[in-house]
Amino acid sequence: MRIILAPMEGLADVHLRRLITAQGSYDWVVSEFVRVVDRPYPDRVLHNICPELQQGGRTASGTPVRVQLLGNHLESMASNAQRAVQLGSYGIDINFGCPSKTVNRSMGGAVLLKEPDTLFRVVSAVRAALPKSVVVSAKMRLGFDDTALMLDNAAAIEAAGANELTVHARTKLQGYAPPAHWDELGKIRAHIKIPLIANGDICTVDDYHRCVAAAGTVDVMLGRGAVKLPTLANQIRANQSIEAQWSSIIPLLNSFWQDISLVLPPRDCVGRVKQWVNYLRQLHPEAETLWRSIREEKSSQNMNTLLAAMIH
Numbered sequence: 666m667r668i669i670l671a672p673m674e675g676l677a678d679v680h681l682r683r684l685i686t687a688q689g690s691y692d693w694v695v696s697e698f699v700r701v702v703d704r705p706y707p708d709r710v711l712h713n714i715c716p717e718l719q720q721g722g723r724t725a726s727g728t729p730v731r732v733q734l735l736g737n738h739l740e741s742m743a744s745n746a747q748r749a750v751q752l753g754s755y756g757i758d759i760n761f762g763c764p765s766k767t768v769n770r771s772m773g774g775a776v777l778l779k780e781p782d783t784l785f786r787v788v789s790a791v792r793a794a795l796p797k798s799v800v801v802s803a804k805m806r807l808g809f810d811d812t813a814l815m816l817d818n819a820a821a822i823e824a825a826g827a828n829e830l831t832v833h834a835r836t837k838l839q840g841y842a843p844p845a846h847w848d849e850l851g852k853i854r855a856h857i858k859i860p861l862i863a864n865g866d867i868c869t870v871d872d873y874h875r876c877v878a879a880a881g882t883v884d885v886m887l888g889r890g891a892v893k894l895p896t897l898a899n900q901i902r903a904n905q906s907i908e909a910q911w912s913s914i915i916p917l918l919n920s921f922w923q924d925i926s927l928v929l930p931p932r933d934c935v936g937r938v939k940q941w942v943n944y945l946r947q948l949h950p951e952a953e954t955l956w957r958s959i960r961e962e963k964s965s966q967n968m969n970t971l972l973a974a975m976i977h
């Protein structure tokens with residue numbers, strides 16, 4: 666069984682990655698995406714998106730981080746992949762799932778699921794640029810509007826030499842609306858030989874079992890479930906659901922606050938805490954109470970006082 670922490674732009678940044686991988690045992694974590702244009706980026710861009718590259722390519726708890734690239738410019742995808750690996754990335758992941766209109770307009774992310782040949786070319790270019798020992802993975806959705814090209818897309822990614830494929834069990838059109846269509850993953854599993862990593866709506870140990878039964882794989886990627894319950898990966902590994910303890914989340918919130926306060930503008934810090942609490946309240950009733958007291962909050966000083974008071 667392998668458990669991977671999902672890339673989540675603007676949410677699972679270096680700070681949350683550090684916290685979550687310290688709470689749960691993850692095989693690796695995928696960075697937020699680097700939007701590749703028509704030229705190689707200077708190292709500082711890669712370091713900005715994946716600061717772990719400056720600490721051996723691992724989170725503080727030692728979990729390897731894989732840089733995710735998004736784009737369709739073949740030479741540039743290849744050269745940026747090469748550089749990210751030289752800087753310490755644990756392989757390269759290619760994003761074929763991003764639903765953002767802006768990203769899709771410039772022919773990156775999920776829009777490429779309309780063109781299996783383009784997927785093939787992009788993965789081939791990245792694969793050819795890297796030593797065989799370096800893992801190339803791709804992350805896709807079931808399709809853009811529908812699942813008609815789902816198997817062709819998976820086969821194209823495999824034929825291009827990807828070592829593994831993660832599939833978020835929804836089309837771009839389905840966005841994030843429940844349910845995730847785990848049964849479709851089973852069809853992809855039967856169609857390709859490379860490892861399949863199942864993703865979408867795994868938020869409990871029971872979800873894990875139902876998902877892997879439908880998908881025919883034991884490897885999963887956890888996204889929002891891990892944000893709401895940072896110990897989810899360990900619960901899945903132990904096959905034991907443990908009721909979430911709010912008292913164990915409070916120190917994490919404080920640690921997150923301390924961490925981001927050192928590097929982000931105060932206003933952003935307040936926003937980031939609200940963002941996380943907004944996820945937490947879906948699972949922890951106490952977070953709902955906290956949410957009500959902070960949702961209109963703008964002052965970082967007040968937030969600091971409030972969070973500090975919670976810990977005492």
Ligand SMILES: Cc1cc2nc3c(=O)[nH]c(=O)nc-3n(C[C@H](O)[C@H](O)[C@H](O)COP(=O)(O)O)c2cc1C
Pocket residue numbers: 671672673674675676696697698733760761762763804833864865866867886887888889890
């Ligand atoms: C805030 C947010 C940002 C995301 N950013 C990315 C991203 O940068 N790259 C990517 O491949 N998927 C991204 N995703 C999709 C997730 O990786 C994952 O596929 C999706 O959330 C479904 O899994 P989950 O139900 O476990 O969250 C993002 C999802 C969320 C909620």
